[in-house]
Amino acid sequence: AQSVTQLDSHVSVSEGTPVLLRCNYSSSYSPSLFWYVQHPNKGLQLLLKYTSAATLVKGINGFEAEFKKSETSFHLTKPSAHMSDAAEYFCVVSDQGSTLGRLYFGRGTQLTVWP
Amino acid sequence: DAMVIQNPRYQVTQFGKPVTLSCSQTLNHNVMYWYQQKSSQAPKLLFHYYDKDFNNEADTPDNFQSRRPNTSFCFLDIRSPGLGDAAMYLCATSRDSGTYSNQPQHFGDGTRLSIL
DSSP, X not given: OOEEEESOSEEEEETTSOEEEOEEEEOSSOEEEEEEEEOTTOOEEEEEEEXXXXXXXXXXXXXXXXXXXXXXXXXXXXXSOOGGGOEEEEEEEEXXXXXXXXXXXXXXXXXXXXX | OOOEEEEOSEEEEOXXXXXXXXXXXXXXXXXXXXXXXXXXXXXXXXXXXXXXXXXXXXXXXXXEEEEOSSSSEEEEEESSOOXXXXXXXXXXXXXXXXXXXXXXXXXXXXXXXXEO
16 A cells, blocks of 8 residues: 655745655555645646655755655755745655556645745 | 646636536646645545546546546536535646656646635
């Protein structure tokens, strides 16, 4: 079975400070993992993806995530938050054992950035 | 730029009055998805098309139907909207690569549906 747990429903940081959004996953097969960002009244935008290549994945807008199999984690980080980073972030797992392409979403983490 | 376009961005309909939401894509992806997203929740998959093959999720109400007349377009029909159907509806596409579950889905900006 596949599932995703985002450990924080809300994260607040000051502009210029580091961001850490935590995600743990469960997958029966080698997972593909994604982080998506959703700004208000917008669709989901792909930040980065892990598909069994390098364990440290760099994405857009300065975000990166590290796949740790031993910890079943895929935490999203950014060294310095910007006001424009305020949004909802979804950690997503897709099961490579399935051809369905089904995505399993975490519940989301709302990131607030204070000036 | 290749993209997924949803129209309209905002739709208001009356309780029980049929409504159709549309999605078009210029990515030439063969898989198209419809999601329902309620406030402060993750998107919930309603159904998807793999080429012309329709795949309904087991818990998608019969009230929701879909059509895909060609590769580029996909429609979501809600036959008799109820108040509980008020939500953001997201269309997404992905490219089949054999085992296509490792391909990301590309989302449109959604249609926010309100029910009066």
